[in-house]
Amino acid sequence: MTPLEQKLQQLNLKAMTRNLETTIAEAGARNLSVSATLEWLADMELEARQHRAIDRRFKCARLQLQPSIDAFHFHHHKSRVQAKNRILRLLDLTFLRQAPT
Amino acid sequence: MLIGNPGVCKTFLAKINAWKACQANQRILFTTAMDMLNQLLASQVDHSLVRKLKLYTEPTLLLVDELGYLSLDQQTSNLFYQVISTRHIQKRSTVITTNTAFSDWGNILFNTTIATAIADRLVENSEIFLLGGDSLRKAGKNPTSPEEKLNPALVRRRAVR
Secondary structure: OOHHHHHHHHOOOHHHHHHHHHHHHHHHHOOOOHHHHHHHHHHHHHHHHHHHHHHHHHHHHOOOEEOOHHHOOHHHOHHHHHHHHHHHHHOOOHHHHOOOO | OEEEOOOOOHHHHHHHHHHHHHHOOOOEEEEEHHHHHHHHHHHHHOOOHHHHHHHHHOOOEEEEEEEOOOOOOHHHHHHHHHHHHHHHHOOOEEEEEEOOOHHHHHHHOOOHHHHHHHHHHHHOOOOOEEEOOOOOOOOOOOOOOHHHHHOHHHOEEOOOO
16 A cells, blocks of 8 residues: 555545545546546545445435335326326425425 | 325335435434334333434434324323424424324324324325325235335345445
């Protein structure tokens, strides 16, 4: 592990540490500037953190499943067909945004 | 509110919503009504009720499954009221799945007074979905959810990131 990788790890920047070597090599091949390379690495870190946050939310939620609306049979009964737009509208989570977090 | 007979995918629909909310990085909790109320009852014994109530009142979205399968006595009805009332005051969203119409809530809760108080808070700013039809479980042996049985490929189990 290089000194830079060690320092990134110390700063708890796991995704940046993991991707540093390959990203720098690829950035060199693409002739990216230093700031563009840094931004690319920062984006990787942010994305990895977001994924970890969602994983934590899922575990704490005790859901056990990650179901999709694609598996919901709207045509099983007319009540579902009639409510389809309302059901789909729920998925935009507007009702959560209206409440304080 | 998701109201309908057993096996019409109330829980599944609630979980779809909850997973969406998880993906939006929101704090969610899924529980059955009886599990929540048993936990709260037990917490009264060791004097941790206030702390335990927070578990159910603080999530941005609480999903309470299977309300109405068992009737609640006075103590558990009161505890259920505390959860709903606190969440109502704090303007936090709650999803409830039940097989019991509002008109029969007096039978599953301790009395009509508390049933009305709870229903009033739940109905305000609510969406009510009445899911009709026969049970989707009838065709299967023991599916985790009716929809999962019909289309298991579309349900991702504990996806590894």
